[in-house]
Amino acid sequence: VSVSRRSDGTIVLDGRCPVEDAEVLLELLQATPAASLDWTQCIHLHTAVLQVVLAARPPLAGQCGDAWVRQWLEL
Amino acid sequence: MNELHAQFITEARELVEQASDDLIALERDGASVERIDRIFRAFHTLKGSAGVVELPPMSLTLHAAEDLLSGIHAGRLDPTSTIVDGALACLDQVSRWVDDFEIRGALPSQAGEDARAMAEQLRDLISEEHAAERGKPEAGTGSASVAEGRLAEWVSHLVASAGARISRPEKIPVNLLAVSYEPRSGCFYDGDDPLQLMRQVPDLLVFRIEARDGWPPLASLDPYACNLRLRCLSAADRAALSSIFRLVPDQVRIIDVPSSALPAEPANRRDADMGALVRTVVEEQRRMLRVGSGVGEGIGRIRAAARVTANAFRHDRRQDLAERIEVAGASAASRGDVSDLLLLLDEILDQPPTARIADGEVARLGEPAGSTAEGSERFARRPLRVDESKIDALINLAGELIVAKNGLAHLVKRLEAEIGGRDLARAIRRDHDVIERLAGEMRAAILQLRMVPVAQVFRSFPRLVRDMSRQLSKEAAFVTRGETTECDKTVVDLLFEPLLHLVRNALDHGIEDPEQRRSLGKPEMATISIQAARAGDRLIVEVIDDGRGINPDTVRRKARERGLLGDQELAALADEQAVELIFAAGFSTAAEVSDISGRGVGMDVVRTTVGRIGGRVSLTSRVGVGTTVRLDLPTTIAMSRIMVVEAGGQAFGIHMDAVTETVRLTPDRISRIKTNEGFVLHDHVVPICSLAELMNLPRKPASDLTARLVVVAETGGKLAGFEVDAIRDRLEVVLKPMQGLLSNARGYAGTTLLGDGSVLLVLDLKEILP
Numbered sequence: 001v002s003v004s005r006r007s008d009g010t011i012v013l014d015g016r017c018p019v020e021d022a023e024v025l026l027e028l029l030q031a032t033p034a035a036s037l038d039w040t041q042c043i044h045l046h047t048a049v050l051q052v053v054l055a056a057r058p059p060l061a062g063q064c065g066d067a068w069v070r071q072w073l074e075l
Numbered sequence: 076m077n078e079l080h081a082q083f084i085t086e087a088r089e090l091v092e093q094a095s096d097d098l099i100a101l102e103r104d105g106a107s108v109e110r111i112d113r114i115f116r117a118f119h120t121l122k123g124s125a126g127v128v129e130l131p132p133m134s135l136t137l138h139a140a141e142d143l144l145s146g147i148h149a150g151r152l153d154p155t156s157t158i159v160d161g162a163l164a165c166l167d168q169v170s171r172w173v174d175d176f177e178i179r180g181a182l183p184s185q186a187g188e189d190a191r192a193m194a195e196q197l198r199d200l201i202s203e204e205h206a207a208e209r210g211k212p213e214a215g216t217g218s219a220s221v222a223e224g225r226l227a228e229w230v231s232h233l234v235a236s237a238g239a240r241i242s243r244p245e246k247i248p249v250n251l252l253a254v255s256y257e258p259r260s261g262c263f264y265d266g267d268d269p270l271q272l273m274r275q276v277p278d279l280l281v282f283r284i285e286a287r288d289g290w291p292p293l294a295s296l297d298p299y300a301c302n303l304r305l306r307c308l309s310a311a312d313r314a315a316l317s318s319i320f321r322l323v324p325d326q327v328r329i330i331d332v333p334s335s336a337l338p339a340e341p342a343n344r345r346d347a348d349m350g351a352l353v354r355t356v357v358e359e360q361r362r363m364l365r366v367g368s369g370v371g372e373g374i375g376r377i378r379a380a381a382r383v384t385a386n387a388f389r390h391d392r393r394q395d396l397a398e399r400i401e402v403a404g405a406s407a408a409s410r411g412d413v414s415d416l417l418l419l420l421d422e423i424l425d426q427p428p429t430a431r432i433a434d435g436e437v438a439r440l441g442e443p444a445g446s447t448a449e450g451s452e453r454f455a456r457r458p459l460r461v462d463e464s465k466i467d468a469l470i471n472l473a474g475e476l477i478v479a480k481n482g483l484a485h486l487v488k489r490l491e492a493e494i495g496g497r498d499l500a501r502a503i504r505r506d507h508d509v510i511e512r513l514a515g516e517m518r519a520a521i522l523q524l525r526m527v528p529v530a531q532v533f534r535s536f537p538r539l540v541r542d543m544s545r546q547l548s549k550e551a552a553f554v555t556r557g558e559t560t561e562c563d564k565t566v567v568d569l570l571f572e573p574l575l576h577l578v579r580n581a582l583d584h585g586i587e588d589p590e591q592r593r594s595l596g597k598p599e600m601a602t603i604s605i606q607a608a609r610a611g612d613r614l615i616v617e618v619i620d621d622g623r624g625i626n627p628d629t630v631r632r633k634a635r636e637r638g639l640l641g642d643q644e645l646a647a648l649a650d651e652q653a654v655e656l657i658f659a660a661g662f663s664t665a666a667e668v669s670d671i672s673g674r675g676v677g678m679d680v681v682r683t684t685v686g687r688i689g690g691r692v693s694l695t696s697r698v699g700v701g702t703t704v705r706l707d708l709p710t711t712i713a714m715s716r717i718m719v720v721e722a723g724g725q726a727f728g729i730h731m732d733a734v735t736e737t738v739r740l741t742p743d744r745i746s747r748i749k750t751n752e753g754f755v756l757h758d759h760v761v762p763i764c765s766l767a768e769l770m771n772l773p774r775k776p777a778s779d780l781t782a783r784l785v786v787v788a789e790t791g792g793k794l795a796g797f798e799v800d801a802i803r804d805r806l807e808v809v810l811k812p813m814q815g816l817l818s819n820a821r822g823y824a825g826t827t828l829l830g831d832g833s834v835l836l837v838l839d840l841k842e843i844l845p
């Protein structure tokens with residue numbers, strides 16, 4: 001799984017984030033709705049994971065590491 | 076084309092015709108219950124049969140039409156001319172699809188989307204008519220405005236947010252397409268990644284993603300229910316987009332954005348997408364690189380220039396350009412040579428991509444001009460559809476012309492021998508040569524009419540492989556090569572069944588399970604490929620898999636179990652020969668019977684089918700590495716090469732394809748086993764039969780001293796020797812099937828006319844053997 005929580009509470013997406021990551025990410029966000037999300041190291045985002053991000057709108061630390069998402073997604 | 080499909084095509088055409096007539100009568104003469112009934116039934120039957128031959132877009136369209144008609148049927152709607160127009164338009168679409176289906180065996184790639192558009196128009200008719208009945212003012216618009224494309228609100232939003240990145244050109248119309256994709260809620264479970272489809276959209280201009288039904292509170296969000304709507308604007312052509320979204324036609328709408336909807340082009344801003352600042356920066360870097368473009372100097376400077384340029388593009392949201400610059404820059408720095416980098420800069424600066432859009436072109440950077448040329452070609456080279464039987468009639472005529480020409484050669488011989496007019500004979504011979512050349516060319520040109528690309532058969536396989544591999548829980552990539560290779564239609568039509576068996580077998584028996592493959596160190600994804608190529612006048616089609624291969628020992632064991640061959644014979648077989656036993660009738664190596672194959676039929680069908688048109692099958696396999704089955708086929712079957720032999724005072728033709736060799740046997744080489752005779756050829760015992768005896772003709776008294784002439788031929792996979800009195804000729808002839816009273820005569824493959832006007836019977840060796 002490429003979703004984890006850093007010691008400072010930030011949720012981190014790392015590398016390729018497949019569909020299964022959506023559930024893990026959602027659980028983390030449900031537990032701490034105010035935690036910020038660091039997706040700078042994510043290189044490929046599955047639609048389902050992006051959907052969780054769009055629904056939860058966590059504070060974002062930096063730009064998305066997935067180049068296509070960074071270029072085309074307007075948050 | 077199988078029988079079911081052929082029947083569907085005929086039936087669909089009749090129904091379309093009948094429904095059109097009735098619709099027109101309905102409009103002209105008014106509605107009668109009986110007439111409406113008949114129209115409704117025609118649409119209903121069409122929908123049903125479209126479902127049977129699995130054409131979902133057609134079913135979808137007809138379903139919408141049916142809804143409309145059931146409104147009339149139930150008296151909820153009046154059959155106004157708008158509605159009749161809609162229903163007729165739907166029939167037109169169906170009839171175009173039926174044509175496509177007949178020619179290519181499939182619907183065009185944009186069919187799904189056309190179907191959706193058509194269904195939407197029909198549904199609009201229902202609601203508009205309802206509204207009209209309720210007397211609402213907006214109902215008066217009718218379907219015309221829908222067809223003209225009233226710009227949907229969401230499209231206007233997309234266009235507006237694209238802002239200055241798109242602008243209306245002065246003269247030439249631009250084609251922008253707006254895509255709205257609403258994935259089904261359960262799409263993640265099917266392995267769909269909607270974003271992945273969007274990533275593939277070429278010439279993307281704007282992308283939007285939003286919740287379809289608003290976001291629920293986070294606590295009740297289902298992470299695996301897709302609640303998204305993805306929209307974009309692209310300058311790519313419709314075919315490209317249709318092909319990307321071809322698997323989700325029911326979830327996607329692709330709409331033309333008329334150029335009038337685009338914001339007007341701001342004055343004096345040609346290269347709308349590349350900000351003036353960025354352009355200046357990049358041009359400056361190019362100038363610097365040009366100035367010092369000596370080889371081997373200033374690596375640091377090259378790197379800096381590339382970095383600045385890439386950053387400038389990135390600033391302009393041109394990630395693609397930035398990446399290309401980075402790659403070219405790195406390679407330029409490592410070689411100390413900037414010429415390639417400069418070329419790339421020239422390409423970008425002198426032909427900025429959206430300046431191209433502004434100029435009305437939709438070609439992409441670095442893409443050959445093929446895709447746009449295709450469109451104009453459609454007008455230039457419209458294919459002419461001709462009934463197959465008309466072409467066959469031409470082939471027959473050309474064949475008879477060749478026979479007549481052969482007769483001329485015969486005459487020249489007689490002229491020389493009987494009258495002795497040398498000069499006259501030479502003159503006629505010269506004319507004969509000209510006629511021969513022309514007749515040959517004419518026949519070749521006519522045969523060319525029957526040539527079709529093998530892509531026609533290959534096309535159905537990607538889907539089949541996908542379905543079958545899913546069914547078997549195996550993973551296989553499917554590759555085709557040489558789809559444009561052409562060959563006679565009869566051969567192409569005949570290829571489907573053998574290829575189907577071969578691909579099935581490869582998937583079922585050849586390809587290992589993913590776990591097995593992993594443990595063997597092979598990639599989990601297996602590869603099955605079909606490739607076609609011409610080799611002289613033969614068509615070679617190979618089916619290649621990288622599966623487990625065929626173990627010759629397993630094959631030997633199976634062959635023994637099934638009593639196909641004795642122990643000694645099996646032991647004598649080389650491994651390469653042993654694996655070919657899988658083509659023998661009644662052979663199956665499947666450990667268990669599966670749905671896909673392994674019913675003990677299949678591989679022998681391949682050999683028989685291919686053999687029927689003078690083709691051969693061979694197989695090479697390496698255990699653990701894979702199997703290649705090779706079909707060696709004639710490219711035309713209109714002409715046959717035959718050998719003319721004499722037996723019992725009569726001439727007979729034998730197919731050259733069957734003849735392996737001719738031998739002259741001295742009596743000491745012939746051994747007698749009871750009443751049968753045989754001889755040893757290449758370590759095989761070949762039985763000898765007298766052709767005269769087989770044909771119930773008087774046999775020439777055999778002298779014990781003279782050598783006997785034997786034609787060795789392969790029939791039904793076995794060698795047999797046919798004793799003949801003489802071998803007269805080898806000819807290329809047009810073989811005609813036996814006709815009339817003789818059509819049931821066994822033992823003959825057909826007849827042909829010889830140059831002297833006599834009729835030659837060509838034998839079917841398999842049938843005359845006892």
